[in-house]
Amino acid sequence: MLALLQRVACARVVIDGETVGEIGAGLLALVCAERGDGKAEADKLLAKMLKLRIFADEAGRMNRSLQDVGGGLLVVSQFTLAADTAGGNRPSFTNAAAPDDGRALYEHFVAQAQAAHATVASGRFGAMMQVELVNDGPVTIPLRIAPAGAG
Incomplete structure (x- = not known):
């Protein structure tokens, strides 16, 4: 599974003019399931995300996790993270999980x-x-958990 994390001062998701998800300070996580991913990869990605030390401690160093600071987590599905742009100018999304699996x-x-x-x-x-956000830092971190047995 793939994720793109953005440390935010605030973020929200709007659908047809209605806010369906909103957080204050924390993480916006754009998440993508790839072919071959399962619950084990999702669980590993979440564990990594919650414990990733990208928030400032008392000295201003990135040394605290989302759980340490009690920040919000906004999760947004984003199949385009699986884009393959190697073969021309139109991205291919064949690496993304099938819609039902995703x-x-x-x-x-x-x-x-x-x-x-x-x-x-x-x-x-x-x-x-x-998706509206105020990026804090800015801090943007890509994460990838490969399916078991993948190279």
């Missing part, structure tokens, strides 16, 4: 996040969304 893994990821962390909001899988 939806199931996204829903699993959000449910596990809600069980593990106090403040979790989300977008809606497959919807046309507008």
Whole structure:
């Protein structure tokens, strides 16, 4: 699974003019399931995300995790993270999980996040969304958890 994390001062997701997910300070996580991913990869990605030390400590160093600071987590499905741009100017998305598999893994990821962390909001899988954020830092971190047995 893939994720692009952005440390934010605030973020929200809007669908058809309605805010469906919103957080204050914390992480905006754009999440993508790839072919071959399963619940194990989703769980590993979430564990890494919650413990990644990218928030400032008392000395101003990135030494605290999302859980340490009690920040919000906004999870947004983003199949375009699986884009392959090697073969021309039109990206290929064949590495992304099939829609039904992607939806199931996204829903699993959000449910596990809600069980593990106090403040979790989300977008809606497959919807046309507008994502608004104030990037803090800016700090943007890519994460990838390869499927078991993948090179």
